[in-house]
Amino acid sequence: MSKIALVTGSSRGIGRAIAIRLAKDDIVVAVHYGSNKAAAEETVKMIEDGGGQAFALRADLSSVSAIHSLFDELDVELKRRTGETRFDILVNNAAAPGFGRIEMTSPEDFDRQFAVDVRAPFLVTQLALERLRDDGRIINISSGLAVRPSPQAAAYSMAKAAINAFTVLLAMQLGPRRITGEL
Numbered sequence: 001m002s003k004i005a006l007v008t009g010s011s012r013g014i015g016r017a018i019a020i021r022l023a024k025d026d027i028v029v030a031v032h033y034g035s036n037k038a039a040a041e042e043t044v045k046m047i048e049d050g051g052g053q054a055f056a057l058r059a060d061l062s063s064v065s066a067i068h069s070l071f072d073e074l075d076v077e078l079k080r081r082t083g084e085t086r087f088d089i090l091v092n093n094a095a096a097p098g099f100g101r102i103e104m105t106s107p108e109d110f111d112r113q114f115a116v117d118v119r120a121p122f123l124v125t126q127l128a129l130e131r132l133r134d135d136g137r138i139i140n141i142s143s144g145l146a147v148r149p150s151p152q153a154a155a156y157s158m159a160k161a162a163i164n165a166f167t168v169l170l171a172m173q174l175g176p177r178r179i180t181g182e183l
């Protein structure tokens, strides 16, 4: 049976490239997107045109309830395809655009950055853990700014530093399940 991956934010950019690459290895890809359905459907079509399998799922990752709905929909799709709700690879790729320097970042901007870039990967991983097969993979897309923060991207740099810490703690916790992860 083909492995299955969930790639957040794979309607465009790096997430799309990851989704297409995974599909080339015969992995079925759940192409998650936030708002641009047409772009997500284009990613699915690019995968299908290359002989792979994919399906699109929408969720605004700034919303806790939308993240729960994402997994409800994923469960339905996984059951339909495999008879169970297990999958193999999670790529936490989606991120909000940076809001700039500290003096330009409102409390609302800061909260949005951390909701999408930190809380969402945390909650998505929490919900994925009971579904991921042992020997699975969790890949968190970070940034060089996590270790060399930029004043031009204050909240974004801080959020990516949190992702680095999250990745290390997941590796420590999930090693016994042979779930490996990368930054």
Ligand SMILES: NC(=O)c1ccc[n+]([C@@H]2O[C@H](COP(=O)([O-])OP(=O)(O)OC[C@H]3O[C@@H](n4cnc5c(N)ncnc54)[C@H](OP(=O)(O)O)[C@@H]3O)[C@@H](O)[C@H]2O)c1
Pocket (backbone or CB within 6 Å): 008, 009, 010, 011, 012, 013, 014, 015, 032, 033, 034, 035, 036, 037, 039, 059, 060, 061, 062, 092, 093, 094, 095, 096, 097, 116, 141, 142, 143, 144
């Ligand atoms: N590009 C770079 O130079 C660079 C460098 C270092 C690290 N990174 C990291 O690499 C990853 C991908 O970057 P990228 O430049 O390829 O991103 P991008 O082109 O801006 O695409 C972002 C993706 O995330 C989704 N997204 C954004 N906000 C969302 C939200 N609130 N809810 C749900 N989905 C949301 C978007 O979906 P919709 O369009 O449908 O909303 C889109 O699919 C990010 O983690 C980024 O921090 C990028």
